[in-house]
Amino acid sequence: MARDERGVTAQSEDFATWYNEVVFKAGLVDRGPAKGTMVIRPYGYRLWEQLQSELDRRIKDTGHENAYFPLLIPESYLSREAEHVEGFSPELAVVTHAGGKELEEPLVVRPTSETIIGEMMAKWISSHRDLPLLLNQWANVVRWELRPRMFLRTTEFLWQEGHTAHIDETDARRETMLALGIYEQVARDLAAMPVITGEKTPGERFAGAAATFTIEGMMRDGRALQAGTSHYMGTNFARAFGIRYTDDAEQQQWCHTTSWGMSTRMIGGVVMTHGDDKGLVFPPRLAPYQVVIVPIMRGGNTEVVTAAEDLAARLRETGVRVHVDARPQITPGFKYNEWEMRGVPVRLELGPRDLEAGSAMMVKRLGEDRKRPMPLTSLPQAMPGILEEFQAFLLARATEFRDSHTASVNDWDEFTAAVSTGWARALHCGAAACEDDIKSVTAATPRCIPLDGEPETGTCVRCANLSSYGKRVIFGRAY
Numbered sequence: 001m002a003r004d005e006r007g008v009t010a011q012s013e014d015f016a017t018w019y020n021e022v023v024f025k026a027g028l029v030d031r032g033p034a035k036g037t038m039v040i041r042p043y044g045y046r047l048w049e050q051l052q053s054e055l056d057r058r059i060k061d062t063g064h065e066n067a068y069f070p071l072l073i074p075e076s077y078l079s080r081e082a083e084h085v086e087g088f089s090p091e092l093a094v095v096t097h098a099g100g101k102e103l104e105e106p107l108v109v110r111p112t113s114e115t116i117i118g119e120m121m122a123k124w125i126s127s128h129r130d131l132p133l134l135l136n137q138w139a140n141v142v143r144w145e146l147r148p149r150m151f152l153r154t155t156e157f158l159w160q161e162g163h164t165a166h167i168d169e170t171d172a173r174r175e176t177m178l179a180l181g182i183y184e185q186v187a188r189d190l191a192a193m194p195v196i197t198g199e200k201t202p203g204e205r206f207a208g209a210a211a212t213f214t215i216e217g218m219m220r221d222g223r224a225l226q227a228g229t230s231h232y233m234g235t236n237f238a239r240a241f242g243i244r245y246t247d248d249a250e251q252q253q254w255c256h257t258t259s260w261g262m263s264t265r266m267i268g269g270v271v272m273t274h275g276d277d278k279g280l281v282f283p284p285r286l287a288p289y290q291v292v293i294v295p296i297m298r299g300g301n302t303e304v305v306t307a308a309e310d311l312a313a314r315l316r317e318t319g320v321r322v323h324v325d326a327r328p329q330i331t332p333g334f335k336y337n338e339w340e341m342r343g344v345p346v347r348l349e350l351g352p353r354d355l356e357a358g359s360a361m362m363v364k365r366l367g368e369d370r371k372r373p374m375p376l377t378s379l380p381q382a383m384p385g386i387l388e389e390f391q392a393f394l395l396a397r398a399t400e401f402r403d404s405h406t407a408s409v410n411d412w413d414e415f416t417a418a419v420s421t422g423w424a425r426a427l428h429c430g431a432a433a434c435e436d437d438i439k440s441v442t443a444a445t446p447r448c449i450p451l452d453g454e455p456e457t458g459t460c461v462r463c464a465n466l467s468s469y470g471k472r473v474i475f476g477r478a479y
């Protein structure tokens, strides 16, 4: 049996069930009472805070300022940009009554904030000296989900949304790529998630954008996860909201705007990039606890608990996030399994005999020679390096997995084989009808046109028309 009370269904048996079990059992989330809503429990929220603080630092280091805009947006704002309202209408939650009365104009609970921020930008920008305007907001947004999945698709989620206004296309496109670069770094350096950066095909663009760029990670079932997007809006929103400036020649010009977002969806990405049959595997740089110490208390021995607390204090001094699990009445074996399921990178077992020998048994969550005794004296100094090594190991493991599940394909048989287990790099005609046909037959969609793709042309892998984009497109089934 692959499953017991504290264990989870094996990934290989049923990936979707594995995911659902592990996010609940590990204490990351619970279900909210309203459909599709999610309670982020402390263990999951710690992970989010880790990601948030690092992302926030990078956003600020590149010249952006945080601000906050209202949750409620007049419904008419959304209709001002035709494609935007069309794209978001099916997902909107609308407030029609408040204060015991029907509202004159309904209010939309923000699904994203281009409209309300656009309205403010129009007010704040008048001259070229006001540009660029570089804003970021940390907020919750609501998009009604018919098929919710924890972290991946929830009716309400947390994110940051960057919104910027620029003097011209060149500057706005530079900003779009800057934000994409931040996401790529955060995914790789913090989440140990190797991602492909690329442009979305027109059919996959954000509603109202002139160009959408994405980072795409491969999950351990071979599916893709869009983990962050960055949009160049052209002057679409500027025209809809009147975002204009006066140039040197005293002429009125439309601003070029961008927006970009990364959300709590990223947590689902971390879970599915690194997890295994035993449960979660957290990269140390994001892990709520990097190290858990389990004192082995035989016969009411409290000496080991004191020694564990002492070791924890010394580890904290070197910047390690550590937790001592001294719960009585629970066997060490149970704790080992539980913390493995909860994805803690390193476990330290400390019993009376270890204490006598002046060492602790160190057990890494994954990898070769994962178990070895370590001297208590040098452990605190050694631990940051051990954690960094584990972080690098996870990135290498995920990269190897992705690369071995990605194939450059030249005919339809190769294509269907590739997208049944991972990604296909294929030439495509660019026609929306052809994309739809591929999706209906294989469930695969174009994930992106990779930025670093080699120039190549030929015939479409599906319809044999001439290929578009001048390079291969990555196709895969996606979350």
Ligand SMILES: [Zn+2]
Pocket: 428, 429, 430, 431, 434, 435, 460, 461, 462, 463, 464, 465
């Ligand atoms: Zn085609």
